[in-house]
């Protein structure tokens with residue numbers, strides 16, 4: 203695997219992109235590679251992040267490719283298997299693919315799975331020629347069956363942005379959708395999925411920009427760009443690795459026990475972002491069930507309005523289950539890397555990486571390192587509750603033994619989450635007003651928070667149960 207323990211010459215200096223690539227492409231022993239993690243400038247300021255298939259589709263709170271790339275290069279060999287149980291738009295899977303490693307990308311969001319699949323599936327040029335023929339005769343408006351357009355307009359989710367979808371735009375999107383359905387009926391699944399991803403990416407641009415987008419031109423440009431991205435990727439990839447994209451729950455992974463060589467993932471944050479909201483319109487057009495996703499989404503914040511700290515115990519329970527599953531599927535001695543930022547609840551700072559590191563010891567993981575990194579200001583993402591996310595933590599853990607427990611063990615989950623919530627409550631009492639970015643709770647709110655946390659502890663056994 204990794205041979206000599208080469209000393210880096212970059213200590214204390216900023217890594218340029220080229221130096222960084224050379225550094226991580228060397229061979230190291232396991233301890234050497236672990237030490238090297240301290241040499242890397244994790245801010246990756248001004249590094250190129252949107253290359254090849256990474257640019258196919260926007261996705262909130264994605265991580266930069268250099269994070270998975272570093273661990274893939276340093277801790278796996280060609281032919282190994284890399285897993286991301288919360289794969290989002292597939293950043294880890296793409297890096298595994300480009301570096302000739304097999305990958306498993308899992309996400310409960312069906313749109314995430316579609317994007318991941320498309321980014322890691324090479325398509326033959328003859329299929330693109332077929333798709334282009336279909337698209338060249340695509341109607342630019344759906345003027346025959348106006349009733350369906352009316353129906354769609356009436357059934358749009360009622361949010362401020364729904365007015366962007368006027369009847370002309372709906373009619374164009376429907377025309378694209380219809381053409382793609384023909385592609386599917388004619389049995390060309392890979393270009394059908396690629397077309398759906400291009401359609402979704404077009405809808406995303408529409409939602410982001412308000413209006414003023416020529417929908418069908420943008421869609422055709424996206425298809426062309428994707429064709430180019432896959433063509434370039436094909437030149438890099440040697441023996442096409444196996445890339446699985448699974449639409450599943452990270453708390454119940456459909457992945458074989460002891461089969462994975464590395465996990466690199468960034469789970470949802472507590473109380474930061476509802477993915478189902480972000481993707482509602484895309485999913486609607488692709489005929490995906492966003493209500494089902496909403497029910498199983500970890501970290502969503504549209505419930506427990508009266509006591510936000512119940513969200514925290516629910517989140518910790520969900521993450522503990524996911525970590526037990528990560529332990530199960532990982533081979534012994536291999537690494538599990540979790541990237542997460544801080545969030546806040548009722549002005550109290552929530553340092554998720556600390557919770558994860560503490561729970562790790564109870565389920566067969568040994569935390570090895572926590573790396574802090576600043577997020578490039580052009581790549582930050584904003585959450586209504588937390589504000590701009592400026593920095594994040596990379597928690598590096600090693601599987602030292604089997605968890606000895608299954609992820610569906612409510613009693614165990616309840617016990618560990620209770621321990622964590624009691625610690626959290628002590629911390630809130632001890633360090634008064636540990637809020638994110640200096641927003642401190644008033645004395646009154648602090649007392650209320652202590653009471654709310656203690657109430658949340660009472661309801662842990664019911665709050666950690668997986669909703670069906």
Ligand SMILES: C[S@@+](CC[C@H](N)C(=O)[O-])C[C@H]1O[C@@H](n2cnc3c(N)ncnc32)[C@H](O)[C@@H]1O
Pocket residue numbers: 261262263264265266287288289290291292293294308309310311314450451452453467468469470471477498499500501
């Ligand atoms: C921070 S994002 C991951 C972004 C990813 N690293 C990337 O680069 O695109 C977290 C992901 O967790 C997913 N998620 C939420 N609940 C889940 C669950 N129960 N099982 C699996 N995935 C879930 C969301 O759909 C979202 O894609």
